[in-house]
Amino acid sequence: MFHLSKRKALPWYQAWAIRLAAIVIALVVCAVVTTVVTGLNPLKVYATMWQGAFGTSRKTWVLLQELAMLLGVALALTPAFRMKFWNLGGEGQILMGGLAAAACMIVLGDKIPNGFLIILMIVLAIALGAIWAVIPAFFKARWNTNETLFTLMMNYVATQIVAYYVIVWEVPKGSGKIGIINQSTQIGWLPQIGPYKYLLNILVIAVLTIVMHVYMKYSKHGYEISVVGESQNTARYVGIKVEKVIVRTLLLSGAICGLIGVLLVGGTDHTITTTIAGGRGFTAVMVAWLAKFQPVAMVAASLLLVFLERGAQEISTAFQLNHAFGDILTGIILFFIIGSEFFISYQLKFRRNTGKEGEGNV
């Protein structure tokens, strides 16, 4: 017989040893599955995964860009999640930010100076993303509506609005898509740093990570968010205005999502589609939980997810496997990594025998 009991906090190196062991076991299990299912040499498959993520400098840049965008959304969710406000509307908030940016590029592209246009794009995108998050926050603060459902529904509204404008602005007519906006003039495109197309986005998110870390850990706002998240009664008892904190925090959360929208539309894609957010609003939820809402740990969590995704893509093309196989490996690895967190907080204990009679009754 065995039973589970909660551990005392482990020193960091033991916790990481458990995580490392989990990854090793995951790789062994994946190797067995790979051999049994496909007959391929698992080491070759792993090497290909690595190639897919870091094989060329272009692939590395793409990986960093994907990492930055996913991390950015996870950072946006951080203050809301710390407050136990489950913002599942990242997708819609990014879309609205992206839409604002695209609208400026298309409608005002040739009417105002480029520098001014870019500033306007950023401001409007942040504003629209923030509005999209504040609507559910206001209802939550005022009438305690369920924020999970509300933010989720706002995603669908945003998708439909973007779908509508894609038709309005489609080029050429009838194609159902917008294509690259201002391709010849590059008006409204965010500036490129040297030859590196993705560097600006990566730098913005790097700064944001540090800012968010400091905001949550050392600012008065961050402290208020933690108090409201842990106990609204305590917050009221010490005079924190809970409604105000909810609205203010979601303004911030939505604003960052809006910023991601403008980075995607103005910085890299230079177009808008209904799928431009690419599911990041949801993947970021996983990142946030994996990292236990710690901004710095989110870097590692995002890297893991992006690496697995890029690697899985690569093996499915390189070995002409269908995409599902890559997902199987990704699933196994995530299962072990998330599972290892359980063994960091709990331990298995085997029970000593308690006498002959006890055994007889088991």
Add this chain to the structure above:
Amino acid sequence: MENNRIPAVRMENITKTFGTVVANNKVDLEIYRGEILALLGENGSGKTTLMNMLSGIYFPDEGRIFIDGEEATIRSPKDAFDHGIGMIHQHFKLVDVFSAAENIVLGLEGGGRLDLEKSSARIREICENYGFEVDPKQKIYDMSVSQKQTVEIVKLLYRGADILILDEPTAVLTPQETDKLFAVLRNMRDDGKAIIIITHKMHEVEDLSDRVAVLRKGEYVGQMLTKETNAREMTNMMVGRQVSLNIERPEPVDPKPRVEVKGLTVRNSDGIVKLDDVSFTANTGEILGIAGISGCGQKELLEAIAGLQPVEKGSICYIEDDGTREELVGKDPMKIASMGVALSFVPEDRLGMGLIGSMDLTDNMMLRSFRNGKSVFTDRKAPRELAEKVVDELEVSTQSLSTPVRRLSGGNVQKVLVGREIASAPTVLLSAYAVRGLDINSSYTIYDLINKQKKAGVAVVYVGEDLDVLLELCDRILVLCGGKVSGIVPGRDADKNEVGLMMTRVGGGEKDVPSVEA
């Protein structure tokens, strides 16, 4: 008590550990039929753990249990029942929308058909035997706390339990209800049942039990016959050293009105009147006790003064030293603080309102003061110093300042909360059930702290549940009954039974009399 009888329960060499904490270490305990055993010990001494092993909630790591001389293995509450062992927990386990009879038969195995009439008849029979008053048809949500407790006891008897464990059964009862409970417990003892009662109240131990067994820090210290011992000896045994059992009550020095409440009426969020036309004055340098059955408006009264409860009618006036009056109704805690009213509040729900369980001591100290200064960043230096001071002065036992307060024991949690609240040099101290669940030692530390505030000229409002303590500690006692002021009595010559009656009837007379308060 003859010693050659076979004990109903014999626990031998019982050890139970949780992680690195040893909750019970080689405990021996014997319980006889026809006897009431009081199990004594400070918080965290392992009483409840020991009883949980008897009732099948935990399984001992080591040791053996004998029932009527035969070794028994108790792995689940069902095993415990099969041996006739039943436990009444501090929190009742009843289904609100079911009747008493339905709750009593709930979960019993039997034929396919539910015969409530037959069950009700048996329930009535049990009630007559022991002197319970239970209406089998009454729904639980219509019952008072003491009626619910009665249902729990009848439930155990109905199932044939003859070894009963009661975990702090009187914490929620009025004196009259306690007397009634004790009467049926005595009847049950005379009927040959074995009864174990866990309580912190010494006079109850002396009043009710035949024998006491004492645990200290998880270990069995000893046992004695109740008639051969006294409260002082028992307390010394529990604590392990000499303690004084007298609560100090200095005369108030120059009391002046500090908070004047007039015609206060409060409804809760369901629209139910919780305070009805309440008026009183709290004076400086004085402890005003609030007595009442639980849930008759104490919580709402303190929260209304602290600015946390919307007020329907009436006024709460804060009177400054120079006689300036400030109205507190309609202002939130921030506003009240910014008016310069130094009001401290130790709420009933320590970890749900007063503190944040997952935060450490420093961050909890910061709750009141984090806004200080113009910087957008928090300053943790002052709170850390305060935490150090509180840990030092109030002897809080904690691993470090960065331990989440949830990990501390009840007494230490309360010291942290009280320590923070009095650190701001308040002029008004509101305290709700400050010693609930605390052992004698911690309780006296808290009484001392409150008395120090009183001597410093603070107007203390003390909501308590133990009438004996209220009568020893407070200068005046306001008795609430169903949200109305039943009367205000001087603490020094109040009669416990009189106050008990006032708690159940406005004015305290034999019949219902209208409120005498204006």
